[in-house]
Amino acid sequence: MLETLKEQVCQANLDLVSAGLVTLTWGNVSGLSDDRRHVVIKPSGVAYDAMRPEHMVVVDLKSGERVEGDLKPSSDTATHLLLYRAWPGVGGITHTHSPKATAFAQARRELPCYGTTHADHFSGTVPVARALTQEEIETAYEANTGHVILERFEGLDPIAIPAVLVASHAPFAWGKSAAESVKNAIALEACAAMAIDSLTLSPSLGPVEDYLLQKHYNRKHGPGAYYGQGKPH
Numbered sequence: 010m011l012e013t014l015k016e017q018v019c020q021a022n023l024d025l026v027s028a029g030l031v032t033l034t035w036g037n038v039s040g041l042s043d044d045r046r047h048v049v050i051k052p053s054g055v056a057y058d059a060m061r062p063e064h065m066v067v068v069d070l071k072s073g074e075r076v077e078g079d080l081k082p083s084s085d086t087a088t089h090l091l092l093y094r095a096w097p098g099v100g101g102i103t104h105t106h107s108p109k110a111t112a113f114a115q116a117r118r119e120l121p122c123y124g125t126t127h128a129d130h131f132s133g134t135v136p137v138a139r140a141l142t143q144e145e146i147e148t149a150y151e152a153n154t155g156h157v158i159l160e161r162f163e164g165l166d167p168i169a170i171p172a173v174l175v176a177s178h179a180p181f182a183w184g185k186s187a188a189e190s191v192k193n194a195i196a197l198e199a200c201a202a203m204a205i206d207s208l209t210l211s212p213s214l215g216p217v218e219d220y221l222l223q224k225h226y227n228r229k230h231g232p233g234a235y236y237g238q239g240k241p242h
């Protein structure tokens with residue numbers, strides 16, 4: 010079952026490689042079925058150049074049980090499940106250890122909006138989810154990673170800010186589909202790289218003015234969005 014979604018999720022995982030976002034097997038993408046009952050996710054620790062759609066693992070969203078696939082699902086599956094259960098608008102999740110976004114996560118530094126590139130994708134600062142406690146790490150580590158992300162997003166809109174930096178760990182990004190979550194992970198890495206260069210040139214740099222941030226975010230994502238070909242100028 011879910012053969013099309015398996016192909017899409019496999020392709021989304023391979024797109025991480027083409028985008029230069031993964032080293033070795035350090036990343037995973039999942040996608041949610043249209044009826045929101047099943048999650049298709051990459052298998053754990055399988056080399057990307059050997060990965061095929063038939064290797065994707067199907068997991069029940071509610072129980073977390075594997076319902077299809079011979080391989081073990083990604084070690085981060087429990088984190089993905091927590092986010093899908095909490096956020097109705099999300100249909101795809103990407104986790105990477107892309108170097109620049111991970112540098113922010115390891116430094117436990119949020120990523121403010123320093124320019125229009127960031128504002129085109131994120132309607133504000135990409136936040137840091139706190140580091141897990143020893144007990145959280147030694148018990149249900151991956152589920153607890155989901156919990157600290159959800160805790161950080163209390164009062165924030167995950168659709169408007171589709172990414173987080175988990176302290177001492179790495180980024181997670183999400184979107185309506187697996188493919189969209191990969192795009193947001195690519196955008197996050199590019200913005201983090203630009204932020205590091207901008208801060209090197211101007212260490213006391215602050216975020217851009219809110220009116221510039223709003224203009225750029227809304228022209229792509231707001232109710233009167235006009236960027237691209239689908240809508241009138």
Ligand SMILES: O=C(CO)[C@@H](O)[C@@H](O)COP(=O)(O)O
Nearest residue numbers: 034035036037053054083084
């Ligand atoms: O976060 C980590 C490792 O710290 C994992 O996301 C990464 O190695 C990918 O694991 P999976 O191959 O998805 O099990």
